[in-house]
Amino acid sequence: MPVIEITVSQGRSIEQKRELIKVLTRETARIMQTQEDKIRILIYEVSKENWGNGGIIGVDMK
Numbered sequence: 001m002p003v004i005e006i007t008v009s010q011g012r013s014i015e016q017k018r019e020l021i022k023v024l025t026r027e028t029a030r031i032m033q034t035q036e037d038k039i040r041i042l043i044y045e046v047s048k049e050n051w052g053n054g055g056i057i058g059v060d061m062k
Helices: 014-032
Strands: 003-009 040-046
Touching: 003 014, 014 040
Parallel strands: 003 040
Antiparallel strands: none
């Protein structure tokens, strides 16, 4: 069973997550030639104070 883990910053809507899970499931099943119900998608949300990019903490980024 394919398992896809995604880490994103907090703030995505439930609608965005639904669409992401739907599209990733469909396309992964197509590419891997497996059934959609065999694919698991996990979304991890990280607060902007707990990540950084280029030496800048997320809460300070625009």
